[in-house]
Amino acid sequence: MMLAPTYIDGSGAVVPQPTVNQDKFLEEILEYNERFLQVVSPVYKDYIDVKLLRRMSKIVKMSIVSARVAMQQAGVDQVDAIMTGTGMGCQIDTEKFLNAMIENGETLLTPTSFIQSTHNTMGGQIALMLGNKNHNLTYVHRTFSFESALLDAMMMIAEKEAQKVLVGGIDEITDESWLIKTQIDYYKKHACKNSEVYNDLQPGALSGEGSAFFVLSADRSEKTYAQLKGVSTLYKPRSNKELEDFIKRFLVTSELGLSDIDLVIMGNNGDPVFDRVYEDLATGLLKTIPTGRFKHLCGEYDTASSFALWIASGILRHQHVPSTISQHPFKGRTPKNILIYNHFRNINHSLILVSTPDAS
Amino acid sequence: MEALIEKLKEQIIKQLNLEDITPADINEEDSLFGEGLGLDSIDALELIVLLEKEYGIRIENPKDGQKIFFSIKTMAEFIQEHQKK
Numbered sequence: 470m471m472l473a474p475t476y477i478d479g480s481g482a483v484v485p486q487p488t489v490n491q492d493k494f495l496e497e498i499l500e501y502n503e504r505f506l507q508v509v510s511p512v513y514k515d516y517i518d519v520k521l522l523r524r525m526s527k528i529v530k531m532s533i534v535s536a537r538v539a540m541q542q543a544g545v546d547q548v549d550a551i552m553t554g555t556g557m558g559c560q561i562d563t564e565k566f567l568n569a570m571i572e573n574g575e576t577l578l579t580p581t582s583f584i585q586s587t588h589n590t591m592g593g594q595i596a597l598m599l600g601n602k603n604h605n606l607t608y609v610h611r612t613f614s615f616e617s618a619l620l621d622a623m624m625m626i627a628e629k630e631a632q633k634v635l636v637g638g639i640d641e642i643t644d645e646s647w648l649i650k651t652q653i654d655y656y657k658k659h660a661c662k663n664s665e666v667y668n669d670l671q672p673g674a675l676s677g678e679g680s681a682f683f684v685l686s687a688d689r690s691e692k693t694y695a696q697l698k699g700v701s702t703l704y705k706p707r708s709n710k711e712l713e714d715f716i717k718r719f720l721v722t723s724e725l726g727l728s729d730i731d732l733v734i735m736g737n738n739g740d741p742v743f744d745r746v747y748e749d750l751a752t753g754l755l756k757t758i759p760t761g762r763f764k765h766l767c768g769e770y771d772t773a774s775s776f777a778l779w780i781a782s783g784i785l786r787h788q789h790v791p792s793t794i795s796q797h798p799f800k801g802r803t804p805k806n807i808l809i810y811n812h813f814r815n816i817n818h819s820l821i822l823v824s825t826p827d828a829s
Numbered sequence: 830m831e832a833l834i835e836k837l838k839e840q841i842i843k844q845l846n847l848e849d850i851t852p853a854d855i856n857e858e859d860s861l862f863g864e865g866l867g868l869d870s871i872d873a874l875e876l877i878v879l880l881e882k883e884y885g886i887r888i889e890n891p892k893d894g895q896k897i898f899f900s901i902k903t904m905a906e907f908i909q910e911h912q913k914k
Contacts, residue, residue, distance in 0.1 A: 520867065523846040577882045579844075580874045 473627040476686045476826060477695040478545070481538025482779040483508050483531035484679035484767045485663075489538060494783050495791040498766055501663045505642050505656065506677035506768035517598070524581050525594070526561045528641040531680040532591040533598060536635055543684035543692050549631035550604035551592050552622045554614035554638040556771020557646065558588035564645050591639055604631070612813035614638060615772040619700050619821070626687045637682030638775030642768070647676055655814075656769070657739070663765045666739035674738035677768015681775035683782070689826055694786040696824045698806075699723045703818040712746070712818060713754045716810070719820045727758065731804035732790060734761045734777050736811035738769040743814050750810070758808075759801045761794035774811040774819055781807040781823045833905045841901070844879050845872055857901040865900070873898060880904075886911045 482488045485506035486498055499509065508531055513522055516534045525533075532553070540546065562585040569578055584590075589607040596605050604625070608617035615638030622634040650656045656676040657669065666675045685697065701719045706712040720726060733755050735747045751760050767776050784790050784807060790799035805828050809821040838852035841861075845868070859865040862873070876898055880886045886908060888894060897907045 519848060523848050524871070573882070577878050579878050580871055584871070 472623045475623045475626050475697040476689050476693040477683055477697060477782050478686045478690060478692040479539040479543030479684040480779050480782050481535040482681040482776055483511060483535045484776050485509060485677055486766050494787045495793050498793045502660050504660050505647050506663060508678055526559055526585055528559050528639055529591055529594050532639045533595055535680040536595045536637060536682040539682040539684050545633055545684060547599060547601060548633045548635040550625055550634045551596055552618040552634060552636040553592035553607040554618035554772050555588055555609060556611050556614045556640050559586050559590050560641055560643045560646050562586040564643055612771045612817040613702050615775045616700050616702050616819045622685050626685060632687045634685045635682060636685055638772030639680040640678055640770040640772050642676055642678040666765045667737055669739050670741055674740045674769035678770050679767045679776050681779040693826045695782040696826050696828060698822040698824050700821045705816055709749055716754060723822050725806060730758050730806050730808050731801055732761060733758050733808045733810055734763055734781055736764060737762045738764045746812055746815050759799060763794055774809060777809045778821055781809055785825050830905060834901055837901055837905055840879060840883060844875055855901060860900055861898055884908050884912055
């Protein structure tokens with residue numbers, strides 16, 4: 470569906486790479502040889518009152534910092550709505566609460582981890598910090614969570630229900646959740662170098678975590694550096710052709726052709742089975758378009774596409790494609806239209822199209 | 830009593846995740862709520878659970894809480910008086 474123009478005025482991310490207070494845009498990356506990737510913690514005290522900080526788990530802190538960075542960049546101190554997407558929510562506090570239930574025979578439960586264990590804690594805490602009583606919604610749709618939040622934000626702007634919307638995607642990894650998902654081959658069992666993840670033969674993805682927030686606006690301003698042109702999802706395509714048709718349809722709806730796309734950012738995650746879907750597209754329908762990958766930077770998590778959007782909008786802002794996201798030096802034209810394509814185990818497929826502000 | 834006060838300080842710092850505060854920073858007679866340590870109602874619930882979990886003491890009458898949790902010293906006195914463990 471083609472919606473009214475939605476502009477990106479600010480973005481912030483907390484991921485396993487240094488992204489907060491950085492002059493450089495992903496020029497150098499941190500190399501890991503771990504079972505899963507964890508975020509580089511910013512100095513949280515610079516963004517959150519120490520008295521509040523003590524009750525917050527990692528996921529809440531990283532969402533608040535990324536939201537604050539996005540709002541600072543956009544030069545706004547209030548928004549008309551807050552939309553949050555999270556696949557798994559506050560896992561650390563949920564585990565803490567459930568473990569306490571088991572250890573203490575369902576008695577002596579402490580309130581803090583319970584209060585902080587619900588999925589909408591991040592959206593709620595951001596609203597509390599801003600003193601914001603406007604529309605506040607959290608989407609929990611596994612790997613469609615961020616896309617759902619984004620689509621809702623775009624629709625609110627299109628229907629003129631909001632001028633500015635804060636929208637983000639967040640997920641955290643824990644030892645427990647990693648362990649459970651290695652049992653079903655979702656995640657790799659052994660440590661792996663993130664820089665070599667796409668050649669790792671272990672089943673599953675290299676898991677990770679992260680948070681990325683954006684200030685979307687109905688109007689273009691001097692702060693605007695990108696335009697969100699569309700988002701679409703596809704559930705369980707039955708064939709490669711259905712997937713290719715989905716991409717073609719999406720571009721037609723966005724009034725673009727394949728030749729208009731300057732870069733495709735793909736969600737390869739190092740899973741040898743499911744990365745084939747990306748490879749088939751890169752050597753098939755999208756073979757003429759330069760491609761980039763991002764999950765060696767952040768690992769796989771349900772809302773990882775939010776970090777891809779942070780990268781894509783950053784490319785448009787800096788007018789530069791960092792060599793850290795592409796296999797080969799980027800030789801294409803300065804990007805005007807960037808397509809993000811992500812899928813989770815060939816079940817949930819999503820497309821996000823982001824362009825320069827003046828792109829028609 | 831001294832040992833109990835020190836232990837309580839450490840337990841409270843850990844339970845309430847009081848970052849940047851050491852046992853030496855807490856005066857045993859200062860109020861825990863309001864101007865003293867600045868604890869709030871959620872912390873009060875955490876302290877009730879701490880008393881029951883660590884010392885086996887259950888506060889039967891919630892109205893007693895204000896007196897018991899006034900300071901580290903009043904907590905320690907209450908524990909000494911009622912300790913079952």
